Amino acid sequence: MVFRTFNSYLKAAYHTEVGKICIDGGFTCPNRDGTKGVGGCIFCGERGAGEHLCAAMSVREQVEDYFRRPHRQKKFVAYFQNFTNTYASPDVLMRRYTDALIDPRIVALAIGTRPDCLGEDVLDVLSAIKERIDLWVELGLQTTNDDTARRIRRGYATEEYLRACERLRARGIPFAVHLMIGLPGEGTDELRTTVDTVARTHPFGVKLHGVYVMDGTDLQADYLAGRYTPIEKDAYIEAVIDTLLRLPPDTVILRLMSDCPPGRLVAPAWNTDKAEVHAEIRRRMAERGLTQGMLFTP
């Protein structure tokens, strides 16, 4: 295996194939409600990540609805995906997370959030939930370059990420990090700085996203005005390989690229070639004798 895949991790941890239930927890984001900003990050759609989900249903209804359909897996991870899923009072958080646990086939919770939304009261809730079920937090970092962070309107400094890692580690809460490849103004040097910084925080998981332009976003306006050019497919494949070499060998690679919601992709057209990109990353790594972590220095 040239890198540590999410499926292999799940299979080892739960001794069976594990499915994923994506949940819209009905939260918003400080980058949208005026606390940090109103427009959101420049690449983010109006429903946050997980545009296809149904915010009209409660968490419980979404889980029940999911299990009304047949699924070949016997165990599942419930993933709180849209917006910032720790951005509410502790009572609300506890209720929504607990509502996802109504079905015993759910064996773990993954909670997508921002490093600046992890106060001690929130960590108390996460610690309590972790007593009941496996749990990890997914931090939308994207880059450690604060100039890029300002350009994409992330709304917090990288220092917040480093502090969040320390607080999560102190509580024994595993964390995964979302990184974006092909951000405006970023090339190989900026990506390597981000990856090396994140590698030193030794996350449980990393999720890689190629930046794509979705319709209705501010990045679309930049793209149409010629201010943003998406990364080419070959450059993306090489950037992913370089990233995998630099990450710790035991970090789980949760994803190699992301999907644009159906019908919303503006560019790059190759973003739909997911299977081909995956296969090419594996093929090139195997051909060159490369494995995850080869360039990681603990």
Ligand code: SF4
């Ligand atoms: S922090 Fe996440 S949910 Fe909020 S605007 Fe940015 S990408 Fe969207």
